[in-house]
Amino acid sequence: MTQPFHCPAAATWAKRIKGNRQWSTVWCLILLLLPINSGFGADNILQGVFKALGVGARQAIVRPAKPVEIEVINQFSPMLNKILDVELYFVQKVCQPNAEQAARLRKFGAGEVVTLAKLMAENQNQENTVDPRQLLTKALGREIEKVCSAEAAKRYREEMSGRLDYKQAAAAGLMLANMDRDLFLSPDQAQKIEGELHQNWKPEWSRNLQGLMYPQYAPWPDAKLIQPHLTPEQSQLITHQNHGGIQFGWEADAGFNGWVNLSNFVSQLHDIEPSPQEQK
Amino acid sequence: MRFAQVHCAYPMPLLVIVSSFISLIGTAGMVSAQLVIQQADPNLIQIDEQFLFRNIFRTVSSESQAASKLQSVLNVQIDQTTKSLDLTPQQRAKLALAGDIDIADFMHELKAAQPAKTQLTQREWSELHAKMQPLQQKISAGLHRTGSLFQKVLSTNLTSEQLEVYQDLEKERRDRQYRGAVMATISMIDGQLPMTKGQREQLQNLLLTKANLLDSMPDDYLRVYAVLYALSTISEDDLKPVFNEKEWVAIRQLRIQGQSMRSMLIQRGVNLQ
Numbered sequence: 001m002t003q004p005f006h007c008p009a010a011a012t013w014a015k016r017i018k019g020n021r022q023w024s025t026v027w028c029l030i031l032l033l034l035p036i037n038s039g040f041g042a043d044n045i046l047q048g049v050f051k052a053l054g055v056g057a058r059q060a061i062v063r064p065a066k067p068v069e070i071e072v073i074n075q076f077s078p079m080l081n082k083i084l085d086v087e088l089y090f091v092q093k094v095c096q097p098n099a100e101q102a103a104r105l106r107k108f109g110a111g112e113v114v115t116l117a118k119l120m121a122e123n124q125n126q127e128n129t130v131d132p133r134q135l136l137t138k139a140l141g142r143e144i145e146k147v148c149s150a151e152a153a154k155r156y157r158e159e160m161s162g163r164l165d166y167k168q169a170a171a172a173g174l175m176l177a178n179m180d181r182d183l184f185l186s187p188d189q190a191q192k193i194e195g196e197l198h199q200n201w202k203p204e205w206s207r208n209l210q211g212l213m214y215p216q217y218a219p220w221p222d223a224k225l226i227q228p229h230l231t232p233e234q235s236q237l238i239t240h241q242n243h244g245g246i247q248f249g250w251e252a253d254a255g256f257n258g259w260v261n262l263s264n265f266v267s268q269l270h271d272i273e274p275s276p277q278e279q280k
Numbered sequence: 281m282r283f284a285q286v287h288c289a290y291p292m293p294l295l296v297i298v299s300s301f302i303s304l305i306g307t308a309g310m311v312s313a314q315l316v317i318q319q320a321d322p323n324l325i326q327i328d329e330q331f332l333f334r335n336i337f338r339t340v341s342s343e344s345q346a347a348s349k350l351q352s353v354l355n356v357q358i359d360q361t362t363k364s365l366d367l368t369p370q371q372r373a374k375l376a377l378a379g380d381i382d383i384a385d386f387m388h389e390l391k392a393a394q395p396a397k398t399q400l401t402q403r404e405w406s407e408l409h410a411k412m413q414p415l416q417q418k419i420s421a422g423l424h425r426t427g428s429l430f431q432k433v434l435s436t437n438l439t440s441e442q443l444e445v446y447q448d449l450e451k452e453r454r455d456r457q458y459r460g461a462v463m464a465t466i467s468m469i470d471g472q473l474p475m476t477k478g479q480r481e482q483l484q485n486l487l488l489t490k491a492n493l494l495d496s497m498p499d500d501y502l503r504v505y506a507v508l509y510a511l512s513t514i515s516e517d518d519l520k521p522v523f524n525e526k527e528w529v530a531i532r533q534l535r536i537q538g539q540s541m542r543s544m545l546i547q548r549g550v551n552l553q
Contacts, residue, residue, distance in 0.1 A: 090474035162477040170467045173460025181499055182353050184360040209464045213501040216338035233356050255471020259504045262472040265530035
C-alpha cells in the first residue's frame, strides 16, 4: 500500500494550531484584507503576483485599422505639400516649363501628394520605410518626361542625380570626420576609407544628415569594411564603439524642421512663378 | 489515524502561507507606492551616478571606463604621430608622459565635478551643468589637442622638419572636417532652397576660399552653425550673384542667423579667426 505524503514540520504545525481554527481563520482574513484595505484591489493583487513571477500583464493586440482614415491622411498632407512646392520651384528653375506645362505638373503633383499621404499613413508605425521626397521627385521626373521637352527632362535627371550624389558625398565627409575624431587617420587612410564608403554606400546613411552631426549616434560602416585600412590599435578602438541611433522624424528626413530654417522662403513658393530672367 | 489528522490540518496552514504571501505583495506595493510619491518631488531633479560620465563621454558610464577610453585614444594618437613624424623613442616617451598627465588632470577635474548626491535642486543642477560644460568642450575638441600639455611637449620636442610635417597634417585634417561640414550644410539648405549643381559648387567654393576659416571645428550639430557663421563672413558682392532675388532674401536670413551664432560658438570653445 502506498504511503501518503508525510511532512513532520507540517504535522508539528498542525498540532500547534489544533483547536485554534477560529483564530487561524481570523488571521487569514486579516492578512487577505490588509492589502485590499491599503488600496490594492484584487485585480492589482493578481497583477502584482504576475509581476512578481516575472510574467507581466497581458497586453491587448491592436491591429491597424484599414482602410486609412481621411484624418490620418490629412496629418501628412501639409508637409508633403511643402515638399511639392519646393520641388516644383526646382522644376521651374531647371526645366522652365510654360504656363500650361507648369499647371499640368502642379496638378500631377497634387495627386501624388494624396497617394503619398495614404502610403505614409499606412506605414506610419514603421520607421524608414517611406522616403516621400525621393518618391515624389521620381514621380515628377517621370511626368516631366511626358510633359516637357526631352532636353528639359534630361537637365532634370542630371540635376536630381547631382543632388543625391552631393548629399552622399556630404554624408561620407561627416562620417569620415566622426571617425577621424578618435582614430587620427593619416591622409592615406582617410582617402582609402572614403573610397570604401562610396563603394559600399547604404542609402540610409545619407537619409538625414542631422543624425551624422552626433558622433555617438551617427551611423558607422561595418567594422570589416574599414579595419583593413586601420592599425591594430585603431581597430581595437572601434570595436569598443557603441553606437546607438537617433531619429528626427520623417519631416526632418525630408529636409525640414532642422537647424537650417527657411520656412519664410518655403511658405511663398506656392505662388511663385519665376520669370525667365530670374531663373538661375 | 495520525496521517488523517495531519491531512485535515494541511489546508489551514497552507491558507495562512498563501494569504501571508499575498499580504506581503500588497504591502510591498503600498510601501513602494509611498516611495514613488516621496521621490516625485517636483523641486528636485533626479540623476544617477553615471549621469556625468554619460553626458561627457556619451558612450561611457563609469570612471574606469572613462580613463580606459582616454588612454586608448592617447595610445592611438601617439602611434599615429610616431608613424607620421618618425619620432625617436625619447620623443615618444615624453609624449606618453605628457598625455598621461593630461588624462590625470582631466580625471581629477571630473571627480571634482561629480555630484555628491542623486537628487539636485534647480540651483545644484545649474551648477552641475556649468561644471560639465568645460569638460565636455575638452573632450569634444580632443583632450590632447589645442592647449594640452601633450601639444606643448609636441611643439617643443619636435625638430623643425617634424613640426612642419605635423602642422601640414593637422591643417589637412581640419580642412577635411570643415569640407564635410560645409557640404552637409549646403545639402541641408538644398532641402528647402533647392540649388542647381552650379549653385552648390559656387557656394561651396566661396565657403572654402572666401569665408573666415575656423581654427577648430566642433564635432556636433554646432558644425552647421559654424558654417552658417562662415557664410555670414563672405562679402555680399561675392555671394549675391549665386542666387536670384527671391533666393537672396532667404540667404540673407541665414547670414543673419549665422552672425548671431558667433558668441555662442566662441563660448563653446570654437576658435574663430
